[in-house]
Amino acid sequence: MAEYDPYESGPRGHSRRDFFRGSGVAAATAVLTGQATTALDEAKAAESEPKVLSGEVKLTLQVNGESRSVTVEPRSTLLDTLRNRLDVTGPKRVCDRSSCGACTTIVDGVPVYSCTTLAVACQGKTIETLESFDTGPTGVPHAFHQHDGLMCGYCTPGFVTACKALLDKNPNPTLEEVRRGLDGNICRCGTYIGVLEAALAAAKAQKGA
Numbered sequence: 001m002a003e004y005d006p007y008e009s010g011p012r013g014h015s016r017r018d019f020f021r022g023s024g025v026a027a028a029t030a031v032l033t034g035q036a037t038t039a040l041d042e043a044k045a046a047e048s049e050p051k052v053l054s055g056e057v058k059l060t061l062q063v064n065g066e067s068r069s070v071t072v073e074p075r076s077t078l079l080d081t082l083r084n085r086l087d088v089t090g091p092k093r094v095c096d097r098s099s100c101g102a103c104t105t106i107v108d109g110v111p112v113y114s115c116t117t118l119a120v121a122c123q124g125k126t127i128e129t130l131e132s133f134d135t136g137p138t139g140v141p142h143a144f145h146q147h148d149g150l151m152c153g154y155c156t157p158g159f160v161t162a163c164k165a166l167l168d169k170n171p172n173p174t175l176e177e178v179r180r181g182l183d184g185n186i187c188r189c190g191t192y193i194g195v196l197e198a199a200l201a202a203a204k205a206q207k208g209a
Ligand code: FES
Pocket: 092, 093, 094, 095, 096, 097, 098, 099, 100, 101, 102, 103, 104, 113, 114, 115, 116
């Protein structure tokens, strides 16, 4: 889910942003000739060449406004790195395969499944987890508490995080927009009514703040 933006995505895997970015490159190519076109082609080829990493890599990640250094294997996921190496345990491991949303983490403003996002891909990006959220009366966690948006709680950190990402991007969502913004998360206890109410209540509280 690393590149999936629920607010901007079209048919699976291709966001509108990617489409416009691609169109921009195509348009630029169309007006360039000779050397300039060759330079553009070389730059594009270098960008798309895979980089092979091995051994351990030292990363600096921006987590909840702090710069955190960590050494991990290149295959380490963001979830493992946060939980096991940086002691940031807000994102939970439940399915570990991009299907439940319990591990949702906000990377550069976009909710991602951290269980299938490589930590190395998050360098230079902002990473936000539950630990940094406002827990006061206008915060999303408070709304979940007030509207019974949880039962066993396994899914709750992911829902709260996806909801925060949604409201950051769209402070005044309709019920349908909330449904769509949270549709990457699953609650096995079926607390969806409470979750939707909580999201709308948080939006309302934040408007009045
Ligand atoms: S633990 Fe990542 S999606 Fe379920």
